[in-house]
Amino acid sequence: MTPDEIDDIEQRHRDKMQRIKAAVDARIAAATEDTGVLLVLTGPGKGKSSSGFGMVARTLGHGMKAGVVQFIKGATPTGEEQFFRRFPDEVEYHVCGEGFTWNTQNRARDIERAQAGWEQARALLRRDDVGLVLLDELNIVLAHGYLDTATVLADVMARPLMQHVVITGRGAPAELVELAHTVSDIKVTKHAFKQGIRAQRGLEF
Amino acid sequence: MTPDEIDDIEQRHRDKMQRIKAAVDARIAAATEDTGVLLVLTGPGKGKSSSGFGMVARTLGHGMKAGVVQFIKGATPTGEEQFFRRFPDEVEYHVCGEGFTWNTQNRARDIERAQAGWEQARALLRRDDVGLVLLDELNIVLAHGYLDTATVLADVMARPLMQHVVITGRGAPAELVELAHTVSDIKVTKHAFKQGIRAQRGLEF
Numbered sequence: 340m341t342p343d344e345i346d347d348i349e350q351r352h353r354d355k356m357q358r359i360k361a362a363v364d365a366r367i368a369a370a371t372e373d374t375g376v377l378l379v380l381t382g383p384g385k386g387k388s389s390s391g392f393g394m395v396a397r398t399l400g401h402g403m404k405a406g407v408v409q410f411i412k413g414a415t416p417t418g419e420e421q422f423f424r425r426f427p428d429e430v431e432y433h434v435c436g437e438g439f440t441w442n443t444q445n446r447a448r449d450i451e452r453a454q455a456g457w458e459q460a461r462a463l464l465r466r467d468d469v470g471l472v473l474l475d476e477l478n479i480v481l482a483h484g485y486l487d488t489a490t491v492l493a494d495v496m497a498r499p500l501m502q503h504v505v506i507t508g509r510g511a512p513a514e515l516v517e518l519a520h521t522v523s524d525i526k527v528t529k530h531a532f533k534q535g536i537r538a539q540r541g542l543e544f
Numbered sequence: 545m546t547p548d549e550i551d552d553i554e555q556r557h558r559d560k561m562q563r564i565k566a567a568v569d570a571r572i573a574a575a576t577e578d579t580g581v582l583l584v585l586t587g588p589g590k591g592k593s594s595s596g597f598g599m600v601a602r603t604l605g606h607g608m609k610a611g612v613v614q615f616i617k618g619a620t621p622t623g624e625e626q627f628f629r630r631f632p633d634e635v636e637y638h639v640c641g642e643g644f645t646w647n648t649q650n651r652a653r654d655i656e657r658a659q660a661g662w663e664q665a666r667a668l669l670r671r672d673d674v675g676l677v678l679l680d681e682l683n684i685v686l687a688h689g690y691l692d693t694a695t696v697l698a699d700v701m702a703r704p705l706m707q708h709v710v711i712t713g714r715g716a717p718a719e720l721v722e723l724a725h726t727v728s729d730i731k732v733t734k735h736a737f738k739q740g741i742r743a744q745r746g747l748e749f
Contacts, residue, residue, distance in 0.1 A: 349652065371742060373744065376741065385595075386585055386591055388598065390590075392601050397624050400624055400625065401746055421605035444557075445558070470746050519734065520734070521734060521735050521736045524589065529721075530725075536575055537577065539579075540608075541608055541675055541708055
């Protein structure tokens, strides 16, 4: 390419980027509200819980506190639990599950654990000093009917104005999707597990 | 309900869960390979980068080291950067972007930064002691043609056998999807931004 041709490419790039910037700036100007966001991460794909834990990390990076309640999981120690338990002054961490429902095979016990978990969650949802609450795999518990969805949603909606809540798990109930500000539905394009690769430390747990 | 009716519910629950457990156990038995997984998080929905950062946290929780290269982002300090920079012995953290492409408006400079970022990434992809490498927003850089996709993929595929690589960003190139073990496509069911709520600390950055 000649110098003139390169200049032309550069100029067209700047023009295009200026048009995009104007559109983005207009949207940002229209989005002015600060509020505690209710975020739902659902769908069958990989990345729901890990995304919630990334937001816990971000929250701590901004000098805010976070709360975590892990429903369902809990039979084996996870990397996320081992890591975030390093910061007891910054993260209040509860594990209320005893493993997946098909492993426990005891419905009454699962319900009892879910209800104990919800007591921990409710306490976090009343704290002004907790910037973000992660309710990991709560959707699974709701789908099984182990907690009353209306009670859960009432507690979530009564939280402090600026508190963010992140709820993960497949099969988010319609009432929760309705109330949420942001809902991501994670689809599986492909998954290592189906290629004979088992769950890997660091990635899956 | 009578005690007999409750017993019946409990028994049916156990039977159902035992059938699920048998199916899950069979799948787990078939998935026996341990390998460094190539994971791609793409699509327009919220949760791609945060998921990658959650996996960095998991990696550290298992006593492994992680590497991060953030492409594109970098104009303003993020919670994730402030948080993970606390652990310089565990996370090697690079920020190579100067903001979104529509803000920089300088294609030559963007290319230069992307290439400098790739040098950092390549060094991480050669290290046996790094369990997971997060290449945040790399898909954007590839979509813009700022890096050569074939070169990038050759470096990724030449990494140590047990090293995990997580690549985020919209518009993952087809060649990358083809090579990846796991690909999640994150769809937007709804987003707070469209409701006039601006990006929130802890959740979005």
